[in-house]
Amino acid sequence: MERTEIDxxxxxxxxxxxxxxxxxxxxxxxxxxxxxxxxxxxxxxQTVITTDLLIEGVxxxxxxxxxxxxxxxxxxxxxSDVYAMNAIPTQITMSIGISNRFPLxxxxxxxxxxxxxxxxYGVDLIxxxxxxxxxxxxxxxxxxxxxxxxxxxxxSGAKKGDLLCCSGDLGAAYVGLLFLExxxxxxxxxxxxxxxxxNESYVIGRLLKPEARKEVIxxxxxxxxxxxxxxxxxxxxxxxxxxxxxxxALGCVIYEEKIPISEDMKAAAFKxxxxxxxxxxxxxxxxxxxxxxxxxxxxxxxxxxQISVIGYMTDASEPAHIITKGGSxxxxxxxxxxxxxxx
Amino acid sequence: MERTEIDxxxxxxxxxxxxxxxxxxxxxxxxxxxxxxxxxxxxxxQTVITTDLLIEGVxxxxxxxxxxxxxxxxxxxxxSDVYAMNAIPTQITMSIGISNRFPLxxxxxxxxxxxxxxxxYGVDLIxxxxxxxxxxxxxxxxxxxxxxxxxxxxxSGAKKGDLLCCSGDLGAAYVGLLFLExxxxxxxxxxxxxxxxxNESYVIGRLLKPEARKEVIxxxxxxxxxxxxxxxxxxxxxxxxxxxxxxxALGCVIYEEKIPISEDMKAAAFKxxxxxxxxxxxxxxxxxxxxxxxxxxxxxxxxxxQISVIGYMTDASEPAHIITKGGSxxxxxxxxxxxxxxx
Numbered sequence: 001m002e003r004t005e006i007d008x009x010x011x012x013x014x015x016x017x018x019x020x021x022x023x024x025x026x027x028x029x030x031x032x033x034x035x036x037x038x039x040x041x042x043x044x045x046q047t048v049i050t051t052d053l054l055i056e057g058v059x060x061x062x063x064x065x066x067x068x069x070x071x072x073x074x075x076x077x078x079x080s081d082v083y084a085m086n087a088i089p090t091q092i093t094m095s096i097g098i099s100n101r102f103p104l105x106x107x108x109x110x111x112x113x114x115x116x117x118x119x120x121y122g123v124d125l126i127x128x129x130x131x132x133x134x135x136x137x138x139x140x141x142x143x144x145x146x147x148x149x150x151x152x153x154x155x156s157g158a159k160k161g162d163l164l165c166c167s168g169d170l171g172a173a174y175v176g177l178l179f180l181e182x183x184x185x186x187x188x189x190x191x192x193x194x195x196x197x198x199n200e201s202y203v204i205g206r207l208l209k210p211e212a213r214k215e216v217i218x219x220x221x222x223x224x225x226x227x228x229x230x231x232x233x234x235x236x237x238x239x240x241x242x243x244x245x246x247x248x249a250l251g252c253v254i255y256e257e258k259i260p261i262s263e264d265m266k267a268a269a270f271k272x273x274x275x276x277x278x279x280x281x282x283x284x285x286x287x288x289x290x291x292x293x294x295x296x297x298x299x300x301x302x303x304x305x306q307i308s309v310i311g312y313m314t315d316a317s318e319p320a321h322i323i324t325k326g327g328s329x330x331x332x333x334x335x336x337x338x339x340x341x342x343x
Numbered sequence: 344m345e346r347t348e349i350d351x352x353x354x355x356x357x358x359x360x361x362x363x364x365x366x367x368x369x370x371x372x373x374x375x376x377x378x379x380x381x382x383x384x385x386x387x388x389q390t391v392i393t394t395d396l397l398i399e400g401v402x403x404x405x406x407x408x409x410x411x412x413x414x415x416x417x418x419x420x421x422x423s424d425v426y427a428m429n430a431i432p433t434q435i436t437m438s439i440g441i442s443n444r445f446p447l448x449x450x451x452x453x454x455x456x457x458x459x460x461x462x463x464y465g466v467d468l469i470x471x472x473x474x475x476x477x478x479x480x481x482x483x484x485x486x487x488x489x490x491x492x493x494x495x496x497x498x499s500g501a502k503k504g505d506l507l508c509c510s511g512d513l514g515a516a517y518v519g520l521l522f523l524e525x526x527x528x529x530x531x532x533x534x535x536x537x538x539x540x541x542n543e544s545y546v547i548g549r550l551l552k553p554e555a556r557k558e559v560i561x562x563x564x565x566x567x568x569x570x571x572x573x574x575x576x577x578x579x580x581x582x583x584x585x586x587x588x589x590x591x592a593l594g595c596v597i598y599e600e601k602i603p604i605s606e607d608m609k610a611a612a613f614k615x616x617x618x619x620x621x622x623x624x625x626x627x628x629x630x631x632x633x634x635x636x637x638x639x640x641x642x643x644x645x646x647x648x649q650i651s652v653i654g655y656m657t658d659a660s661e662p663a664h665i666i667t668k669g670g671s672x673x674x675x676x677x678x679x680x681x682x683x684x685x686x
Contacts, residue, residue: 030389030495031495031497034498034590035428035497035498035499035574035590036393036424036425036427036428036498036573036574036575037391037392037393037424037425037427037428037430037486037488038391038392038393039389039390039391039392039428039490039495040389040390040391040392041389041390041492042390044387046373046382046383046384047382047383047384047385047390048380048381048382048383049380049381049382049383049434049436049469049470049485049487050379050380050381050470051436051438051470051471051472051483051485052438052472053438053439053440053472053473053474053481053483054474055440055474055475055476055477055481056477057477058440058474058475058476058477059474081379081380082379082380084379084380085378085379085380085382087380091392093392093394093485095394095395095396095483096396097396097398097401097481126392127392127393127394128394129394129395129396130396131396131397131398131401131402132398132401133398133401133481134398134399134400134401134478134479135477135478135479136477136478138396138398138440138481140394140396140438140483142392142394142436142485143380144390144392145380147382149384152373152374152382154374154378155377155378155379156378230379231378231379232379247377247378
C-alpha cells in the first residue's frame with residue numbers, strides 16, 4: 001500500500017489537497033473553505049449549531065473501525081443532533097488532529113467517508129482545521145442547519161398526556177460493539193483465528209455506519225406534525241428519557257413490550273446471554289429520535305412503520321418508570337454510557 | 344490546593360457545572376447550552392463560522408501557559424478570524440478533551456479565561472462538548488459571527504495599486520515564546536534558578552494573552568472604510584502576505600522600515616541576537632489584521648495610529664518582495680510556523 005508522509009504537504013497543503021474537489025451545494029453556503037472563516041446565509045431562517053469532539057481510544061477504536069466509516073459516522077452523529085431540533089442540516093466544519101503514524105492515504109480514506117455523508121445528507125463542508133497530534137486521531141465536527149423561525153423543537157416542551165415515541169429500533173449498535181470487542185480480544189490472543197461475524201452484519205452496521213433520521217423529520221413536515229419535544233438517542237433510551245423528563249419537568253411511563261427491537265439484535269443479544277431490553281435501555285449510539293406528540297396527533301403517526309409509541313408523559317410527582325412484559329413496574333435509571341468512565 | 348476528580352461529576356454533571364452561570368447577552372442567541380444543538384438568529388445578517396483545534400504539546404505548553412490564559416487565548420484566536428472577515432463575533436462553542444490528570448479546579452480555571460474573553464468581546468458560549476482524552480488537553484473552538492449581507496471581506500479582493508496595511512505591531516509573541524522556552528530549559532536543568540522575565544512582560548503578554556482587533560473593525564465601520572481584502576496574521580507576516588497575494592492573484596512590495604515593531608520587542612530580540620524584522624516576518628501568533636485598501640482611502644487611515652501602511656499591491660508578474668532598510672530587494676518567502684513541523 002502506498003504511504004505518503006503528511007509532513008511533506010504541510011498544513012496548508014494538506015487542507016488544500018483534502019478540500020480541492022468541494023463543490024458547494026446549498027445556496028446558504030456563501031463562502032466555503034479557504035478564508036479566515038466561512039459565510040452562511042440562511043435567508044430568514046434560524047441557524048442551528050452543534051459540535052462534537054471524538055477521540056481515538058475513547059470514542060472509537062481503530063482496531064475495528066474502518067477510517068471511511070469513521071469519517072461517515074463523525075458527520076452523521078452531528079447531523080442527528082440537528083435533526084433532533086426539527087431542523088435540516090446544511091453545512092459542517094471538520095477538524096482533525098493526527099499523529100504522523102497516519103499517512104496521507106489514511107486521511108484520504110477518512111475524508112472519503114466524510115464526503116459520502118455530506119453527499120447523502122446534502123450538506124457542504126465549509127471549513128475546518130488540521131493539526132498534528134502527539135498521539136492518536138482526534139476529530140472535531142460542527143454541524144450547522146436551518147429551521148423556520150421558531151419551528152425548532154427543544155427537549156423541554158413535552159406536556160402531560162403527550163405520547164412518547166421513538167424512531168427505528170434500539171440497542172443494536174451496543175450489541176455490535178460487544179461482537180467487535182470480543183473479536184478484538186480473540187484476535188489479540190490468537191491472530192490466526194478468523195473473525196466470525198457473518199450473521200451480525202445488522203448490529204455491526206448499526207455501530208459502524210449509523211444513519212441520521214432525516215426521513216422522520218421529512219415525514220413530520222409532510223404530515224404537518226410538530227413534536228412537542230424531541231432529542232436524539234445517543235446514550236441509551238433510559239438516559240435520554242430522563243433528560244427529556246427533567247427538561248420538561250414531567251414524569252413518564254413506558255412499556256417494555258413497546259420498545260422497538262429488531263429480530264437481528266434480539267438473536268445477537270441472546271448469543272451474549274444478555275437481555276435485549278437492557279441493551280435498548282442502556283446501550284448507546286442508536287441515533288434514533290425520541291419525541292413527544294399530543295395524543296390528538298396519534299392518527300397521523302399510525303401510517304409510519306418507523307415510529308413506535310412507547311409510552312406517555314405523566315406529571316412529575318411520579319418519576320419516569322417502565323412497565324415490564326411481566327407487568328411489574330420499575331423506575332428508569334440512567335445507565336447510559338458515561339464518557340468519563342466506560343465509553 | 345483542592346482537587347476534585349472529574350470522574351465524580353460525569354460528563355453531563357461537568358457540562359452543567361461549567362455552564363450553570365451563563366446568561367445569554369446577544370439577541371441572536373436564541374437557544375444556548377443544554378439541548379441537542381444551539382439556535383441562532385442573525386435577523387437578516389449573514390453568519391460567519393470558523394473553527395480551530397488546539398492540542399497540548401503541539402499548540403501550547405502547559406509548562407508555562409496558565410490555564411486561565413489558555414482559555415482566554417483559545418477564544419480570542421477564533422474571534423480574530425471572525426474580525427478578519429470584517430464581521431462581529433456573537434457566539435462560540437467550546438469543546439475540551441481532558442485526561443484524568445486534570446482536576447475539576449484546573450478545568451474551572453480554563454473556563455474562567457473562556458468566560459473572561461466572552462465578556463470582553465460580547466460573545467455568548469452556546470454549546471460544546473466535554474470528553475475524556477487518553478493524553479493531554481485538547482481544545483476545539485468554533486466562533487460564530489454576523490455581518491451585513493455581502494459586507495464580508497475575503498482574502499481575494501485586493502486590487503493592483505491598493506495599499507497593504509497592518510494593525511498593531513508584529514513579532515512580539517514569537518520573542519515571548521523564545522523567552523519562555525529558554526526559561527523552561529533552564530528550569531529543567533536547575534529548578535532552583537528563579538525565572539528572569541521581569542522586563543519581558545510585553546512580549547510574553549503578547550504570546551500568552553493576545554487580543555483580537557475588535558477596535559480596528561469598529562474603526563472601519565465608523566469611518567466607512569471597506570478593505571478590499573483582509574486576513575488575520577497568525578502564522579507570520581510573510582506567510583500571510585503570500586496567501587493574500589495568491590488569493591488575489593497579485594504581487595506586492597513592502598518596505599522593511601514600515602513594518603511596525605515595538606521598542607520592547609526590539610530590545611527583547613536583541614537579547615537573543617536575532618533580527619526584529621525576521622521575527623515580524625516569520626514569527627507567529629500576532630493576531631493583528633493584514634488588509635488592503637484603495638489609495639483613495641488613505642486619508643481616512645492617517646488618524647489611526649494603530650494602523651501602518653507597509654506597502655502596496657502590484658500585478659502578479661513580479662512576486663511579493665520586500666525592500667530592506669539598506670535598499671536591497673528580496674522575494675518574500677514563507678517561513679511561517681508550520682503546524683506539522685515546528686509549532
